[in-house]
Amino acid sequence: MVQKIGILTSGGDAPGMNNAIRAVVRSGLRHGLEVYGIYDGYKGLVEGNIVKMDRKSVSDIVNRGGTILRTARLREFKDPAVRQKGIEQLNKFGIEALVVIGGDGSYMGAKKLTEMGINCVGLPGTIDNDIASTDYTIGFDTCLNTICDCVDKIRDTTESHCRCSIIEVMGNHCGDLALFSGIAEGAEMILTPDHPIPEDEVINSLRRMREKDESKRAILIVSEKLFPDIKEFADKIARETGFDTRYNVLGHVQRGGAPSASDRVLAARMGAYAVDCLLEDKGGICIGLVNNKLVSYDIYEALSLPRDKHISMLRLIEILNS
Ligand code: ATP
Numbered sequence: 001m002v003q004k005i006g007i008l009t010s011g012g013d014a015p016g017m018n019n020a021i022r023a024v025v026r027s028g029l030r031h032g033l034e035v036y037g038i039y040d041g042y043k044g045l046v047e048g049n050i051v052k053m054d055r056k057s058v059s060d061i062v063n064r065g066g067t068i069l070r071t072a073r074l075r076e077f078k079d080p081a082v083r084q085k086g087i088e089q090l091n092k093f094g095i096e097a098l099v100v101i102g103g104d105g106s107y108m109g110a111k112k113l114t115e116m117g118i119n120c121v122g123l124p125g126t127i128d129n130d131i132a133s134t135d136y137t138i139g140f141d142t143c144l145n146t147i148c149d150c151v152d153k154i155r156d157t158t159e160s161h162c163r164c165s166i167i168e169v170m171g172n173h174c175g176d177l178a179l180f181s182g183i184a185e186g187a188e189m190i191l192t193p194d195h196p197i198p199e200d201e202v203i204n205s206l207r208r209m210r211e212k213d214e215s216k217r218a219i220l221i222v223s224e225k226l227f228p229d230i231k232e233f234a235d236k237i238a239r240e241t242g243f244d245t246r247y248n249v250l251g252h253v254q255r256g257g258a259p260s261a262s263d264r265v266l267a268a269r270m271g272a273y274a275v276d277c278l279l280e281d282k283g284g285i286c287i288g289l290v291n292n293k294l295v296s297y298d299i300y301e302a303l304s305l306p307r308d309k310h311i312s313m314l315r316l317i318e319i320l321n322s
Pocket of ligand 1: 010042072074075102103104
C-alpha cells in the first residue's frame, strides 16, 4: 500500500485550493501516510522544491485565497524527458503517488505521470468551471460571488446615470461565470462563447430599450475573449444606441479573496476522497461532484466528456427578462 504521497497545485490559482490541500494533508496523516507539499506546480516537481508537511503546515489557511503551495505553468512538462526529471525527484523522497489540483492541462500532466508509474489523482481547481466531469469546480462559487459583488457596485452608478455598462468576466473559453453571474445580476444581456448574440441584435435590442424608456439602464455581462476589443464594442454601442456606455474588465480581482463556504466544503470533500482513491491504488483519475455525489473518472474520459451548455438556462433568462 502507498505510504508517501505528494500534493501540488498547478495552472491558474483558485480560491479553495488551500482547503483541498488541507484536506489531503490531514486525511493522509490520519491514514498514517507521509505527505509532501510540492511548491510551484510541475515546475517545483522537476526542480525538487518539495517539503514534508505536518498537521500544522495547513493550520489557519481555511479562509485564505490563492494557494500556499503556489502555482506555476511549465510548458516543457509535455516532454517525457522533463517529466522523467520530476519522477526522479519523487523517487529521491520515496513519494509514490500524487494529488494534483488544477485544470484540464494539469490533468493531462497527472495522467501522463500515472502512465510513467506514479499514481495521480486530479482535483478540479479552477474558477472557470470548464471541467465537464464535475458539476462545479473548486473556486467557481467564490469567483461567481466576487463578480456579483463587483456588478452590484457597478449597478449603482449605472442606474444613477441611466447608462449601459458592459462587464467582461473571466472563464477562459467557458461561459459559466458569465451565464451564472448574468442570471444572478438580472443582466439585460449575457454573451458567452456557447450563447453568443450577434452584434446587430445586441445593438438593435439596446436601441429599442432606450427608445421605449429614456431612463432605462442596461447591464451586459460578456465572457472574456469574446470581443477582441471591448472598448471598441462599447464605443459602437454608444454611437448606435444613444446609451452612455462604459465598459469594465473585472480582471484578476475575480481570482482572489477568501473562499466561499461552498468552495471550502467542496474542496474538503474532494481532498479527502482523493486520498481514499490513492489508498486503493487508483491513479490516472480525477474527482468530480455529480448530483452532489463524489465520483471519479479516468482522466482521458473526463476530458472527452461534452460540457453542459446549460441550454435550459436560456429559457430562464428569457422568462426573467420578459
Ligand atoms: P487553468 O484552467 O487554470 O488554466 P490548467 O491546469 O488547465 O489550469 P494549464 O496551463 O493548461 O492550466 O496546465 C498547467 C500545467 O500542466 C502546464 O503548465 C504543464 O506543466 C502541464 N500540462 C499541460 N498540458 C499538458 C500535457 N498535455 N502533458 C503534460 N503536462 C501538461
